[in-house]
Amino acid sequence: MKVHILDDWFDTLKTLPSFARLEGHDVTIWTDHTEDLDVLAERLADADCVVLFRERTPVTAALLERLPNLKLISQRSVYPHVDVPACTANGVMLCSNMSAGKPSxxxxxxxxxxxxxxxxxxxxxxxxxxxxxxxxxxxxxxxxxxxxxxxxxxxxxxxxxxxxxxxxxxxxxxxxxxxxxxxxxxxxxxxxxxxxxxxxxxxxxxxxxxxxxxxxxxxxxxxxxxxxxxxxxxxxxxxxxxxxxxxxxxxxxxxxxxxxxxxxxxxxxxxxxxxxxxxxxxTPHIGYVTEDELDMQFADIYDQINAYADGAPIHVINPEVQ
CATH class of the missing domain: 3.40.50.720 (NAD(P)-binding Rossmann-like Domain)
Structure with missing residues (x-):
């Protein structure tokens, strides 16, 4: 799958052990932040999967309508920044591990x-x-x-x-x-x-x-x-x-x-x-920003991608999309 990861501001994720779970996928990492609709649509035009870095980038109906190749959004925890009905309307599955079982x-x-x-x-x-x-x-x-x-x-x-x-x-x-x-x-x-x-x-x-x-x-x-x-x-x-x-x-x-x-x-x-x-x-919302925490969180996110690629998606928020 063509996987795009947004908002990895310090280019951290590829240095963590969990990144090996994306072996076999075509991965693009964006290390800056933009909410410009045209820029995002151009960047993600070929993406099969978008990985969200917490709530840093909103996913709107206007963006989803310009990403016809997108099949999966993989993230972790709550998703107030994602328009779930628009995901469903555009055939995009949202997977998010909501109950990881341990505190941050x-x-x-x-x-x-x-x-x-x-x-x-x-x-x-x-x-x-x-x-x-x-x-x-x-x-x-x-x-x-x-x-x-x-x-x-x-x-x-x-x-x-x-x-x-x-x-x-x-x-x-x-x-x-x-x-x-x-x-x-x-x-x-x-x-x-x-x-x-x-x-x-x-x-x-x-x-x-x-x-x-x-x-x-x-x-x-x-x-x-x-x-x-x-x-x-x-x-x-x-x-x-x-x-x-x-x-x-x-x-x-x-x-x-x-x-x-x-x-x-x-x-x-x-x-x-x-x-x-x-x-x-x-402090600038660094509560979750440690190498150890990010490694744990993104391991969950990558597992969701692999489960989807294997035809058995997990932690599906909108099961209407199959």
Whole structure:
């Protein structure tokens, strides 16, 4: 099959062990990013299969209609960037491994790294040192502080294990079903949503973005947090209501934000009032961007390609296409 891989910005994938799974296929890797319809249609004109690098490039009906040779889109995890009905209408199968069975260790590690960096003001202390002004004000010790995890799932569970190793007190909030699962597992659940935000020293959200969860975290939630607290988001920017981060920074409640996700992405506005604020630690959506994580994720993606080529597709999202 003629396989085109989009958005491998650092030309990483061919250096990973999993790339050997594409042996026998004609592979083209694009290392830049474009959403120009004409450019994409020209690049992918001969593609039998397109591999998506997470949600970096939207796949629209207008694009699909210009790719008559395309048979398969292979990717991993959620697919809000893919027009599934248009895929079906154009005879394109979408395969995406939705339940890989284990948490993203990379995303979990980054979440806890942001908690540590915020508690000890690591970026700000570095800047102070380089400016010749030596130390800033004291930071926070994690032991004994309360971490609130919103969303009782795999990544949140991994973050909880890191936090407990540091002696933090972990409690949970989330949907009714998620709180029921936390209770059943013997985990501590906050007595109310209000208490969860007001009494946590750190709040980290681990929820999938869907139409139902968009804007899940409100300005009221953030403004209920302590001035000494930190809000962490390594999930999706859209989980936080529009304007809520700006309101929080203006009120200094919570006092700090630690963010890995933005809207839109790539986010390049250096004058944005959130990313330019001194009390914000921000990283460019690198939660999943480690060699180990990419190797695991793309092994799944390549397995889907080989299964399709063998006539036995797996993880099919639109089975109407056969």
């Amino acid at each position: 260790i990379a995303a979990s590690e980054l979440t806890f790294a942001l908690i540590l960096a915020s508690a000890r003001q690591i970026p700000q202390q570095m800047q102070s040192l380089r400016a010749g002004t030596w130390q800033l004000a004291p930071g926070q010790t994690l032991m004994g502080r309360r971490l609130g995890l919103y969303g009782y799932g795999k990544i949140g569970g991994q973050v909880a294990r890191y936090a407990e190793a540091f002696g933090m007190k972990v409690w949970w909030w989330g949907s009714d079903e998620g709180r029921d699962r936390a209770h059943a597992a013997g985990a501590e659940v906050a007595p109310s949503r209000e208490a969860f935000f007001a009494q946590s020293d750190f709040v980290s959200i681990h929820v999938r973005l869907t139409p139902a969860t968009r804007g899940l975290i409100s300005a009221e939630d953030l403004l209920a947090m302590k001035p000494s607290a930190t809000f962490v988001n390594t999930s999706r920017s859209g989980l936080v209501a529009d304007g809520a981060l700006e309101a929080a920074l203006e009120a200094a409640r919570p006092g700090r934000l630690a963010l890995d996700v933005f809207d839109p992405e790539p986010f390049t506005d250096t004058s944005d009032p959130v990313i330019s604020h001194p009390n914000v630690i921000c």
